[in-house]
Amino acid sequence: MGGGKVLVTVDWLHTVPQFAQQMRERIEGAGFEVKLSRTKKSLSEAEVTPLVGDIVGYIASNDDLNERVIDKAKQLRVISRQGAGFDRIDLEACTRRGIVVCNAFGAGAPAVAEFTFGSMLAIGRHMVAGQAALKADDWWLRTDIGGTSPVGATLGVVGLGHIGRELVRLVRGFRMRVLYYDVVRASDEQELGAEFRALDELLAESDFVSIHVGLNRATYHMIGEREFTLMKPSAFIVNTSRGGVIDEDALYRAIVNGRIAGAALDVFEKEPIAPDSPLLGLGDRILLTPHMAGLSDAAKQSMLDLATDNLLAVLQGRRPRFVTNPAVYEKSS
Numbered sequence: 001m002g003g004g005k006v007l008v009t010v011d012w013l014h015t016v017p018q019f020a021q022q023m024r025e026r027i028e029g030a031g032f033e034v035k036l037s038r039t040k041k042s043l044s045e046a047e048v049t050p051l052v053g054d055i056v057g058y059i060a061s062n063d064d065l066n067e068r069v070i071d072k073a074k075q076l077r078v079i080s081r082q083g084a085g086f087d088r089i090d091l092e093a094c095t096r097r098g099i100v101v102c103n104a105f106g107a108g109a110p111a112v113a114e115f116t117f118g119s120m121l122a123i124g125r126h127m128v129a130g131q132a133a134l135k136a137d138d139w140w141l142r143t144d145i146g147g148t149s150p151v152g153a154t155l156g157v158v159g160l161g162h163i164g165r166e167l168v169r170l171v172r173g174f175r176m177r178v179l180y181y182d183v184v185r186a187s188d189e190q191e192l193g194a195e196f197r198a199l200d201e202l203l204a205e206s207d208f209v210s211i212h213v214g215l216n217r218a219t220y221h222m223i224g225e226r227e228f229t230l231m232k233p234s235a236f237i238v239n240t241s242r243g244g245v246i247d248e249d250a251l252y253r254a255i256v257n258g259r260i261a262g263a264a265l266d267v268f269e270k271e272p273i274a275p276d277s278p279l280l281g282l283g284d285r286i287l288l289t290p291h292m293a294g295l296s297d298a299a300k301q302s303m304l305d306l307a308t309d310n311l312l313a314v315l316q317g318r319r320p321r322f323v324t325n326p327a328v329y330e331k332s333s
Helices: 017-029 045-051 067-072 091-097 109-124 127-135 139-143 162-174 199-205 225-230 248-256 297-315 327-332
Strands: 005-008 033-036 055-060 078-081 100-102 154-158 177-181 194-196 208-211 236-239 262-265 286-288
Touching (some): 017 297, 045 067, 055 297, 067 091, 078 297, 091 100, 091 327, 100 327, 109 162, 109 236, 109 262, 109 286, 127 139, 154 162, 154 199, 199 225
Parallel strands (some): 005 055, 055 078, 078 100, 177 194, 208 236
16 A cells, blocks of 8 residues: 555554454555554553554554654654543654644543542442452441442532543532632633632542643642642542642552542553552552543544544644644644
C-alpha cells in the first residue's frame, strides 16, 4: 500500500475483536497498512522504539513517547491517542517535528463517570469490607458495618471537563449537592446544578471528593499533606484521572492517621502499582483498581472510533476534531 504504515498499540484491542476489525478496515480502506502490536500493556521506550521507524501514523496506548522515540520516527505525521491523557507524550518534540497529536477527548467520559460513582458507593458503603468479611467466613460483621451513603451528601468535583460534567449529571438522581473547582469557572454552572468553590473550600465542605484533571506541572501533587488536613475526617477521596495528582505518601498517612475516612484509586503515580506499595496494606479503607474506569465495551468502541477519525483526518490532509498541540498548525502555516 502506497499510503504508508499505521502502528496500533492499543492494549485492550484483543477484548473487542469486532471493533478492531472495523478499525483495520477503515484504515486499510483509506490506503494505509496496519502494523498491529499485540500487547496487553502500555509500551516502554525500549519496547516502542523498534516499532516507529517506518510509520506515518500511530494509534497509541499510554506508551512512553519521549523525545528519543519521536526522533526515531522519521516519517511520522500523527499520533492519535485512544484515550484522553497525553502526559507520556513529548508534545514539544512532536510540535518541532510537525507531528500532530490527537486525543479521544470525551469518548470514555460516561464510562469513567459511572465507575467513579460506583467507587463512591463501594468505598462509602464499605462493600470492600463486606466482601473481605464474607471471604473470611465472618458473616456477622454485617452488624458492625455502617457506611456513608452518597445520596444527599455533598460531592466536590475537582475539574469540570468532559468527565466531571458527566459525573455531575449522573448524580442528579441521587440528590447530591455538587460543588466544583476548576481553573476556569463554568458559564453554565446553574444549568448543571453545581456551585463553584475555591479548592480549599471545596475540600472542607465535601463528603466525597472526586478528581478529574489532567496531569501537568500545575496539577502534580495538587492534593497533598495540607489538602488532606482540610478535609472532613468522615470524607472520602476518589481519583480516576491521573495518579500523580495525589501525593500517595500523604494519602497513606491521611488514612492511617484518620484524617480522612478512605479512598478509591483507579490510577497511580507508577503503573502498575508496585507490589510493596503501602497503599495495598490499608485493607478495607481503600478501594484499588487497575486503571479500568474508562474501559467499558461501549467506551472502547467510542474511543477507537474517535482515535481512527483523528488519525485519518491528519493523514488525509484535514484538521482533526481534537488537537492536543494546536501550535503544530501555527508552525506549518
